[in-house]
Amino acid sequence: MQKTGVEKNNDPIAAQLAPVGRETVQDRVYLELRRALVGGLFEPSQILTIRGLADALMTSTMPVREALGRLITEKALEALPNRSVRVPPITLDRMDDLLRARILIEGEAIALAATRIHPRQLSVIEGTLSEWDEMRALKHKKDVDREVTLNQSFHFEIYRACGSAVLIPMIESLWLQSGPCIRVAIYAFSEAGEVDTAHYHRSIVAALSRQDPEAAREALVADISRPFNFLRNKLQSEAASKGQS
Amino acid sequence: MQKTGVEKNNDPIAAQLAPVGRETVQDRVYLELRRALVGGLFEPSQILTIRGLADALMTSTMPVREALGRLITEKALEALPNRSVRVPPITLDRMDDLLRARILIEGEAIALAATRIHPRQLSVIEGTLSEWDEMRALKHKKDVDREVTLNQSFHFEIYRACGSAVLIPMIESLWLQSGPCIRVAIYAFSEAGEVDTAHYHRSIVAALSRQDPEAAREALVADISRPFNFLRNKLQSEAASKGQS
DNA sequence: ATTTTTGATTTGTGATCACACTTGTATTGA
DNA sequence: TCAATACAAGTGTGATCACAAATCAAAAAT
Known part of the structure; x- marks a missing residue:
């Protein structure tokens, strides 16, 4: 049997098992921040800190900083020259x-x-x-x-x-x-x-x-x-x- | 004198000094990868590894993985289900x-x-x-x-x-x-x-x-x-x- | 009273490590 | 000879640490 990654199992027992999903913590953080942004949970001009978000989301700083970087490149967040990040103000x-x-x-x-x-x-x-x-x-x-x-x-x-x-x-x-x-x-x-x-x-x-x-x-x-x-x-x-x- | 961050100096000597710039390593990596992508230095379907790029760019893995994440969100790169990243194939x-x-x-x-x-x-x-x-x-x-x-x-x-x-x-x-x-x-x-x-x-x-x-x-x-x-x-x-x- | 300076705390950045998963290669079995 | 197993190298992810820069508060000086 060719073994390319996860193999499709047709056992009657295994057929009832749903794929477990392997999303990373970074993805969850990213999606959660997205949800918060389009939902307007953050106010315009509000400043977000890595450690603050990490505490709120109960993870370490690593997934948060990567999610913030992604949101900054989509212009969903703004990188200030001070290196702090805020949700863009409305003009x-x-x-x-x-x-x-x-x-x-x-x-x-x-x-x-x-x-x-x-x-x-x-x-x-x-x-x-x-x-x-x-x-x-x-x-x-x-x-x-x-x-x-x-x-x-x-x-x-x-x-x-x-x-x-x-x-x-x-x-x-x-x-x-x-x-x-x-x-x-x-x-x-x-x-x-x-x-x-x-x-x-x-x-x-x-x-x-x-x-x-x-x-x-x-x-x-x-x-x-x-x-x-x-x-x-x-x-x-x-x-x-x-x-x- | 108000001291908000770097103060503007009007001394005749300092006036000749160009601002030194404080771009991060991550920014340089990101810009370099961008340049390589629009310039077509990478082939379509080519797989990029964090450590490989880090060695080529002579930095640690940290700035590279963040730059890759940003490029993935812009669809400039593609995240495979195997968690490896490649430049998208042409169809x-x-x-x-x-x-x-x-x-x-x-x-x-x-x-x-x-x-x-x-x-x-x-x-x-x-x-x-x-x-x-x-x-x-x-x-x-x-x-x-x-x-x-x-x-x-x-x-x-x-x-x-x-x-x-x-x-x-x-x-x-x-x-x-x-x-x-x-x-x-x-x-x-x-x-x-x-x-x-x-x-x-x-x-x-x-x-x-x-x-x-x-x-x-x-x-x-x-x-x-x-x-x-x-x-x-x-x-x-x-x-x-x-x-x- | 206002400004400056000093020190302590917070914050982002980069490096390194540990761990899990994948991939590739040899080794063993039929 | 070929497939399956076992082992080794490689890779991404997350956590933690060290360091520099920024921020803030209190104390000192004018």
């Missing part, structure tokens, strides 16, 4: 920059996906949407974490259908970079009495099921622009009131 | 994927740059072009390394004019990923009697000086598509001749 210019890039790339991804998507995938996406509705009906608001997670899986389920191994990591990087902004915007939405977010998502799946690339792109642009525009208005009015004081 | 699908992404993003960057570029920057870019011509006139060919470097600075000098801190790192990542392909294509060009590459660059700067975004985008698309198309034809004919044997 108006940067927000516009991020939104423009997201419209360009995610718009292209969804336009590609519209032409290639399979009915099976589409039903999975619709399933995500109804799960979302259920949650929204039960616990009236408050669970922003779950909200963020569902929004994320909704979008990436679509992007995966574009079949580009190059675009998707770029979109992930963009979400990582705009995560802190989004969280601020979502909180602001919750306070301001939430607008109908579900409407945008329904028009996206409608365009997708019609296999209409440009309508899908348009609906997506409206969806991702909304929190950015909201946040921009908020920041501008804050800056104006601070300027006159 | 037709991946090439098309890369080219499509580059057309999308670099096209947008140059269209933005066309509307914002300053005459000073434009003259710098033209300077790069004439330096290129000189080199091409003197040593008839052969110096592909210098060729790659000049091509790189020509393009990125333009992209910097788009003023987007989000798009430029993405373009760098795309160049990193397509570096091995490009090198293969350039060598193939040299063998096949080089076509007029300078022509494409001249039409790019012409469109730029006219501040014509769409013409610039079009010229750029032609420029970056050329090596990909060449390589695709080459791979396809190779596959065909192998298929019939």
